[in-house]
Every structure is written in C-alpha cells, then in structure tokens.
Amino acid sequence: MKKVNQTLEESSNTGVGYYQDSVSWKINTALRVLNLSHNELQGDIPTSLGNLPSIESLDLSSNHLEGKIPELLMSLTFLEFLNLSYNQLQGCIPTGRQFATFEKDSYTVTFASGEEATALLKWKATFKNQNNSLLASWQPGSDACNDWYGVSCINGRVNTLSITNASVFGTLYAFPFSSLPFLEYLHLTMNNLSGTIPPEIGNLTNLVCLELHINQISGTIPSQIGSLVKLQILRIFGNHLNGPIPGEIGYLRSLTSLSLGGNFLNGSIPASLGNLNSLSYLLLYDNQLSGPIPSVLGNLKNLNDLVLRNNQLSGPIPSVLGNLKNINYVQLSSNQLSGPIPSVLRNLKNLKGLVLSYNQLTGSIPSSFGNLRNMQTLFLGNNNLIEEIPSCFCNLTSLKILHLFRNNLKGKIP
Numbered sequence: 001m002k003k004v005n006q007t008l009e010e011s012s013n014t015g016v017g018y019y020q021d022s023v024s025w026k027i028n029t030a031l032r033v034l035n036l037s038h039n040e041l042q043g044d045i046p047t048s049l050g051n052l053p054s055i056e057s058l059d060l061s062s063n064h065l066e067g068k069i070p071e072l073l074m075s076l077t078f079l080e081f082l083n084l085s086y087n088q089l090q091g092c093i094p095t096g097r098q099f100a101t102f103e104k105d106s107y108t109v110t111f112a113s114g115e116e117a118t119a120l121l122k123w124k125a126t127f128k129n130q131n132n133s134l135l136a137s138w139q140p141g142s143d144a145c146n147d148w149y150g151v152s153c154i155n156g157r158v159n160t161l162s163i164t165n166a167s168v169f170g171t172l173y174a175f176p177f178s179s180l181p182f183l184e185y186l187h188l189t190m191n192n193l194s195g196t197i198p199p200e201i202g203n204l205t206n207l208v209c210l211e212l213h214i215n216q217i218s219g220t221i222p223s224q225i226g227s228l229v230k231l232q233i234l235r236i237f238g239n240h241l242n243g244p245i246p247g248e249i250g251y252l253r254s255l256t257s258l259s260l261g262g263n264f265l266n267g268s269i270p271a272s273l274g275n276l277n278s279l280s281y282l283l284l285y286d287n288q289l290s291g292p293i294p295s296v297l298g299n300l301k302n303l304n305d306l307v308l309r310n311n312q313l314s315g316p317i318p319s320v321l322g323n324l325k326n327i328n329y330v331q332l333s334s335n336q337l338s339g340p341i342p343s344v345l346r347n348l349k350n351l352k353g354l355v356l357s358y359n360q361l362t363g364s365i366p367s368s369f370g371n372l373r374n375m376q377t378l379f380l381g382n383n384n385l386i387e388e389i390p391s392c393f394c395n396l397t398s399l400k401i402l403h404l405f406r407n408n409l410k411g412k413i414p
Contacts, residue, residue: 120174
C-alpha cells in the first residue's frame with residue numbers, strides 16, 4: 001500500500017458543507033476514486049465511507065475535517081491511495097489489515113493541523129513591520145509546510161521554525177507556544193525581537209534547539225525553561241537579559257551548548273550546571289555574574305570551551321578544572337579571581353587557549369605548563385604574578401601568542 005500522500009493537489013470546487021452520518025450516502029458501491037480535496041468540508045469523517053468496498057483512492061485533504069481517523073477505514077480492503085492531510089484530524093492511521101503495509105514511519109502519522117498555521121499567522125499579525133518581504137509567503141489558505149518561509153514539517157506538523165536575520169520587529173508574547181507540540185528547532189536569531197521570554201516557553205517540550213541570540217530581548221530567563229528536557233542547544237546571547245541564571249537549567253541533562261553571554265545576568269553561577277554531563281560549550285561571558293567559580297564545573301568531563309570572561313567572579317581558580325581532560329579553551333579574564341594558578345592545569349593536554357589576564361592572581365607561573373604542548377595562546381597579563389618566566393616555555397612549540405605584561409616577573413627572558 002502506498003504511503004499517505006502529504007502533498008497538495010488542485011481543487012475543483014469551493015463548496016462549503018458538513019459531513020453528517022445521519023445522512024444516508026447513496027453512492028455507487030462500485031466507486032473506485034473519490035476526491036473531495038480543497039473544499040471547506042467540516043465535521044468528522046463519516047462512517048458511511050465504509051460502505052465503499054471498491055474504493056481504491058480516497059482524497060479528503062485540505063478541508064476542515066476534525067476528530068479521530070475512524071477505524072472503519074480498515075474495511076476498505078482495496079484502498080491504495082489515502083490523503084487526509086491539511087485538516088484538523090487527530091490520532092493515528094489504523095494499523096490493521098491492509099494498513100499494516102504502510103511504511104514503518106507512517107504508523108503514527110498525524111496530519112497537518114490548521115491550528116498551527118492559524119496560530120503562526122496570529123503571531124505574525126503582531127509584528128510591527130507587516131510588509132516583511134521574507135514572510136510574504138505566510139498567507140491564509142496556503143501550504144504552510146511547503147510554501148512558508150522558514151517553516152519545515154515532518155508528517156505535516158511543524159518541526160522547524162527558522163526565521164533568522166529576517167528583520168522581524170516584534171515580541172514573543174503572541175508566539176503559539178501551546179499550538180506547536182511537535183516543534184523541535186526554533187531559530188529566531190538576529191532579528192529585532194523585544195520584550196521578555198514568556199513562561200509559556202516551557203510548553204515546547206519536544207524542543208531540541210532554542211536560538212534567540214542577537215535580539216533585544218529583556219527581562220529574566222523564566223524558570224519554566226527547565227521543562228525543556230530534550231533541549232540540546234540553548235543560545236540566548238547578545239540580548240538584554242537580567243537577573244540570575246535559573247537553577248532549573250540544571251534539569252536539561254541533554255544540553256551540549258549553553259550560551260548566555262553578552263547580557264546583564266547577575267548573581268552566582270548555579271551549582272546545578274554541574275549536572276550537565278553532556279555539555280561541550282559553557283559560554284557565560286560579558287555579564288555581571290559574581291561569586292566563586294563553582295567547583296562542580298569540574299564534573300563537566302565533556303566540556304570543550306569554558307568562557308566566563310568579563311564578569312565579577314572572585315575567589316580562586318578551582319583546582320578541579322584540572323579534571324576537564326577534553327577542554328580546548330578556558331577564558332576567565334577580566335574578573336576578580338585571586339590566588340595562585342593551579343598547577344593541576346598541566347593535566348589539560350588538549351588545551352589550546354588559556355586566558356587568565358586582568359585578574360588578581362598571585363604566585364609564580366607553574367613550570368608544569370611546559371607539558372601543554374598544544375597551547376597556542378597564553379594570556380596571563382595584568383595580574384600579580386612573581387618570580388621568573390619558566391624556561392619550560394621553550395617547549396611550547398605550538399605557542400603563537402604569549403601575554404605576560406603588567407606583572408611582577410623578574411629574571412631573564414628564557
């Protein structure tokens with residue numbers, strides 16, 4: 001049996017009507033093809049369609065049908081083509097009899113919801129620039145899955161919404177958080193979105209990637225973001241967010257990239273971030289974060305980049321950062337860190353960049369740094385380091401940039 005067709009076909013009528021089971025359909029039982037697509041039919045799919053034993057092709061797409069897909073369709077044993085797309089139907093394709101011949105990924109197909117398109121159009125109607133050329137394709141009655149800019153679907157349901165650098169002037173207040181249950185990828189970067197992030201964002205429970213960076217979004221990060229347990233990428237950098245980083249982000253155990261830099265976030269780095277065992281990128285730079293660097297960050301064994309520069313962090317550099325064996329770049333510059341540089345950083349054999357400048361670090365430069373053969377940039381300037389420059393620096397054959405200015409170093413240059 002052929003897989004359910006999700007494409008639009010040309011309509012031949014524009015009639016309005018209702019299916020009603022109370023009406024006795026006097027259709028020739030020898031009927032082999034029935035096409036009622038592209039009309040404005042409403043109501044449920046009538047059970048009387050089960051009285052068409054010879055039907056081979058049934059197309060009810062692009063109407064306003066609702067309710068569940070009836071099991072009676074299993075009685076249509078000669079059916080080879082079925083198109084129910086672009087309605088408001090719910091549930092799954094029947095799995096018995098001839099429907100067992102559907103391809104595996106068709107078993108649970110749910111058909112395109114007019115609610116999704118309508119909800120997105122309501123959001124678009126709130127934009128300040130209604131003449132946006134990129135969104136001109138967003139029109140009532142058109143095929144949202146195939147014709148709308150930035151919209152991609154799987155099985156007729158919106159899976160990806162990618163409106164990047166599209167000069168959108170608007171907010172997220174009317175965004176259809178409750179109407180896009182299958183949304184996995186939301187990319188709204190480099191626009192002119194303002195206002196706050198509504199708590200309803202927690203309704204997008206299938207979201208894998210959330211990118212809102214480089215906008216004008218303000219307010220706090222809602223705690224409901226902790227409900228997005230499938231999230232792998234969270235990027236909201238380059239906005240005007242304030243307040244603390246919610247500890248609920250620690251619930252996002254699938255997260256691989258967390259980028260909140262370039263905002264006005266304050267308070268301490270929540271210890272719950274130590275639960276993010278899959279995290280590869282932790283980028284919290286250019287904020288107003290204070291307090292110590294949590295030692296639990298040493299649990300992030302998969303971390304590649306740790307960027308905390310230009311905050312108000314204080315206290316020592318935790319020695320547990322020496323556990324981050326896969327890390328490539330550590331940037332802790334322009335904070336208020338004090339104490340010695342931990343010698344255990346020698347364990348970071350993959351380290352390519354270490355930036356600790358503009359702090360209040362004391363003591364000598366660890367001679368064990370000579371083991372960091374992959375080091376390309378080493379910035380230790382503007383601290384209170386003393387003693388001589390270790391001669392082992394001559395072993396750093398990959399080193400391209402070395403900054404040791406404004407310290408209290410003495411002796412000869414190796």
